[in-house]
Amino acid sequence: MRVFLIVWFGQLISLIGSGLTNFALGVWVYQRTGSVTQFSLILLFGLLPSIVVSPIAGAMVDRWNRRWCMILSDSGAGVTTVAIALLLVAGNLQLWHIYLAVGLSSVFKAFQLPAYTASTSLLVPKEQLPRANGMVQSAQACAQLLSPLLAGVLLGIIQLEGVILVDFATFLFALTTLLLVRFPDTKTDVVPKEEKTSLWQEAMEGSTYIFGCPGLLALLIVFALDNFVAGTVEALLTPLVLSFTSVTVLGTIQSMGGAGMLIGSVAISIWGGTKPLIRGIFAFDILAHLCILALGWRTDATLFSLAMFLFFFSVPIINSSVFTILLRKVPPAIQGRVFATMQALALSCIPLAYVIAGPLADRIFEPLMAADGLLAGSIGQILGVGPGRGIGLLFITMEIIAILVTVSIYRYPRLWFIERELPDVI
Template sequence: MSGRFDLGRGFYWLWCGESLAVVGTALMEFALGVWVYNHTGSTVAFANAVLAATLPAVLFLPLAGGLADRFSHRAIILCCDLILATLLLGLMALLWTDRLQPLHLYAFNALASVVSAFRKPAYQAAVSLLVKPGKFTKASGLSSLSKNTSALVAPLLAGAIMAHSGLVTILMVDLIAYCAGSLLVVKAFSGLRRVVVDKPEPEPTTGSAQGHVRLALRFLASRRTLLGLLVYTMARGAVVAVATLMMTPLLLSTLGSQALGMAYTWAALGGLAAAGVLIVLGEPRNLLVSATLADAVLAACVMGLGWVAQPWAYYPLVFVAICVAGIADACVNALWMRNLGAASRASVFALISMLTIATTSVLTLLAGFAVDHWLQPAMLPGGAYAAVLGPWLGTGVGRGVGLLLVSLGALLGLLVLALLASRAMRRLGRTVPVSHDRQPEAGQSPLAS
């Protein structure tokens, strides 16, 4: 095939099926978060639902990758879709009988997270079978298009559906999307039977995950500037994640689900704008300074989100915050790539992901507890902070989350100032190592290069 269909029919069927699954998942995640907060009024309960949908996948991804190398990708994807459809039917039954509780959603999110962890590597491996060499970039672009489009449309659509029809409609749409996507997956693999059978067995892997983590820690400890960069990466990742998470209870408690959907739409537009800026401007001369300057703007936006109380002020702040966060993310990732050899990148990036997820999880739990048991009561009329901070931030429902956002923005701003004040860190941002891709010498650890 040629032209715009040069990726092959199989991939386009698979891509259409995955796009349906992505849209359905985005609708469901938004709706379940709204339902939990509306039925509990607790920031802790909302944060727990998000954590339940995040942490289990991290634990099972290594096992899922091994299974995807040994079993049929089509079988794994179809089994995962069948399990997710069964879980959705269980939720719908609980909802119809008026027995649905937040605990059920925690269990659903955790199980769905595990299922998704097994589905993702199988889908990625399937793309490598269905797409010809040299076309992977275009395939990745189409997959990214689906994700960005769903991020842009799904929250607004889910907010409107929740406002008029409730959660059960969202679950029905999601169930239909998964079933239709499964049929498209079957169609995608219909002409691939011989290729799958003839696929060579994967070579056994060597080394242990614990060993790679120890080597990565040893490598980072050998350079103080990289340790500083690690702390910065963990801290900014946790602040951005918690600030994004806390926007949901803030807007739900003050403006409702439709306003939240609009905020997510502006956030998706900000992410697309960041991609456009990076493509047009290219890589900056000093990556660290560029990242910290973008994060300085981000810190101001996060503080502003906790300060303002009107929709017309939230939306542009969300847009700018996500845009500069995307630019800073790209600069930080490029900085790591610039300072790590090819042989050490996988281990170090795995360690960074583990530590960032751990930091984000702890900060999320602390933030939810602080809002429910400390900040929100203190910002109610007559509360401990109402007299001092009330004239600036206001008092009442949602102002505890506002105070948290102001505090997070201030902490990020202080971190930015500390990095900019360090000459060694500024030098790290503009230094280009002579070579990081050389092969390690005999008997030398790859991480020592």
């Protein structure tokens, strides 16, 4: 645990630093362009390259030393940060520079995340994996909660250049922690020398392994569905909240979500999760869907704050439990590929949600729930009519379908008994 704690603390500091720069660059782009589309492109460039590269990255992580993979990934992300800082100081920073830098950082992240996650099983005893994964989730929660607050203060004091310098210092700190420790060796070459395969064939082994285990495939479907819901909420929550209240209240609601994620991460770190873990995943998965369903019923800031708190409280418990099952059941030699494949397939649902959510809300659900809309005299009498009520109906419709699908998937015996049927590899 000592080595894990050192690495975890370094990554925590680095995540906070990266959050500072991401927030500050988003503000810089929006202030100079006034374009929501240009701002949204930062989110897209920060996600798509990681999805595309993940299968190959997972195969390379399994070939390489995972500690050095993390070192090189952190170094590459640090170099892109320095490049942005130099362009900014020289007065030559353009939008395409930012998109390129964010895209490159996303590629490095595709290597770093599978290496970091797969290394956990090398460093932590099997019985401590739920708590260790909870700590990983807590680091992400801290970054989500603290980075926007710190960036808002620092931008007014040291400007964008200073924020980027702070971010680079956090990269150096994370790099130092990795250089100071050693990871246990693991057998990563599972292919006999005379049967060597190409890198692409190895990359496909992650999906082959998942599709060969029906329980893991069902778990991936659940994970993908949850990511689609989260992407839809991320895309539509701001216009929904602003349809009935102020920007200040919106910030409060989002802060409640960050607080819920942090408390949920600490809770799973101390608690360790249910036994078996799949029961906890199901329970908190249903709770998360019910929270989003509640957002559609009433335009009430208190209800929204409570729903977002409980939703984000559930997220780290679900993620930590899923990662623990994978670390216990997937052989260490192919964990990089399996985690990368899960990441690519699950995260691909988020940009899909971005693309679908806006047109569904603008062209179908909002007109239906307008004051003179087709549903104003029926459903509108229950949910209300006017701006935002179409998004509310979309949330309710989406969550009714999501809950039915979730319950159906969990009734599948291969998923419900996954911890009993798949042997522990540790």
